[in-house]
Amino acid sequence: xxxxxxxxxxxxxxxxxxxxxxxxxxxxxxxxxxxxxxxxxxxxxxxxxxxxxxxxxxxxxxxxxxxxxxxxxxxxxxxxxxxxxxxxxxxxxxxxxxxxxxxxxxxxxxxxxxxxxxxxxxxxxxxxxxxxxxxxxxxxxxxxxxxxxxxxxxxxxxxxxxxxxxxxxxxxxxxxxxxxxxxxxxxxx
Amino acid sequence: xxxxxxxxxxxxxxxxxxxxxxxxxxxxxxxxxxxxxxxxxxxxxxxxxxxxxxxxxxxxxxxxxxxxxxxxxxxxx
Numbered sequence: 001x002x003x004x005x006x007x008x009x010x011x012x013x014x015x016x017x018x019x020x021x022x023x024x025x026x027x028x029x030x031x032x033x034x035x036x037x038x039x040x041x042x043x044x045x046x047x048x049x050x051x052x053x054x055x056x057x058x059x060x061x062x063x064x065x066x067x068x069x070x071x072x073x074x075x076x077x078x079x080x081x082x083x084x085x086x087x088x089x090x091x092x093x094x095x096x097x098x099x100x101x102x103x104x105x106x107x108x109x110x111x112x113x114x115x116x117x118x119x120x121x122x123x124x125x126x127x128x129x130x131x132x133x134x135x136x137x138x139x140x141x142x143x144x145x146x147x148x149x150x151x152x153x154x155x156x157x158x159x160x161x162x163x164x165x166x167x168x169x170x171x172x173x174x175x176x177x178x179x180x181x182x183x184x185x186x187x188x189x
Numbered sequence: 190x191x192x193x194x195x196x197x198x199x200x201x202x203x204x205x206x207x208x209x210x211x212x213x214x215x216x217x218x219x220x221x222x223x224x225x226x227x228x229x230x231x232x233x234x235x236x237x238x239x240x241x242x243x244x245x246x247x248x249x250x251x252x253x254x255x256x257x258x259x260x261x262x263x264x265x266x
Contacts, residue, residue, distance in 0.1 A: 026249070030242065038237040043228075052241050059245050063252065131231050150228035181224040 026063055033076050034059070037083050040147055043135055044087040054090065058083045076151075077158045084144065084162060091140075130188040137184040142177035149174060 037058055042051035061082050062069075069078060135143045141163075148159045149170075160167040221227050 030245065034237045034241070035232070035235065038241070039232045039235050042235065043231075048238075052238060055237065055241050056245050056248065060248050060252075063249055128231055128234070131227065146224050146228060150225040150232065152229070178224050185224070185227070 026066060029062070029066075029075060029079075030059055033079050036076060036151055036153070037079055040080065040083055041087055043132065043147055044084075044143070045090060046132055046136060050090070054083065054086055058086050061086070073161070074153075074158065076153050077162065080148065080154070080162055130185065133188045134181060134184045137187075138177070138180055142173070142180055145170065145173055145177050146181060 034055065038051055038055045041054035041058070042048060045051055045054060058079065062079055065082075069075075073081075135147075138146075145159070145163060148154055148162060149156075154162075156167040156170050160170045163170065165173075221230065
């Protein structure tokens with residue numbers, strides 16, 4: 001929960017920075033959730049530099065709103081909501097410029113291998129690239145769903161809240177999303 | 190053409206080394222049961238560049254202090 005306090009902005013540069021950073025325990029919030037937010041941004045935007053910018057902007061927005069955060073949701077869910085909206089806005093701006101469209105879902109459905117088939121992977125640096133290419137081939141809804149469900153800190157109810165649907169709908173779509181992902185991933189080998 | 194000599198011409202040590210290499214390659218490949226596991230593995234190997242934290246710290250230092258609610262201003266602290 002947000003804890004109100006104060007810091008002395010008149011301190012010399014570095015000290016003021018540290019004081020502001022520690023203010024209300026925000027350093028702890030960043031330490032705990034930065035990787036999850038960065039990873040989501042990285043895989044949604046597909047560009048490390050953009051993901052860095054997005055992570056910075058999401059946490060800055062969160063800092064500005066931290067005093068009004070009432071703890072209705074878990075901090076991570078709240079941060080995810082900010083991140084999803086932020087990435088969505090960026091993507092909409094890009095799409096408006098480039099008119100890129102998502103892959104036709106039916107193509108993947110037809111080619112989908114069973115979701116139960118294990119995904120064979122090699123532990124190489126290429127894994128991230130393959131995952132990125134796979135996610136980009138997925139419909140945006142499935143991409144987000146899988147990324148959120150992969151976070152073990154989020155319940156199905158939280159994922160449902162973040163994606164604006166019921167938990168049952170999440171479970172149903174997840175089954176299809178897994179199949180589509182497996183088929184797309186196999187094609188990246 | 191395969192430049193390697195037939196197995197019979199390899200010394201015992203060379204054969205052992207080759208077997209070890211094959212075993213290592215096989216061990217490096219493994220299977221995951223679901224896309225979520227794959228994404229978790231990917232996330233675990235992803236690190237946030239330190240410069241993001243530094244930049245955020247600088248940005249936050251430039252932010253005005255959020256205004257305290259009226260009851261806090263009135264009754265403190």
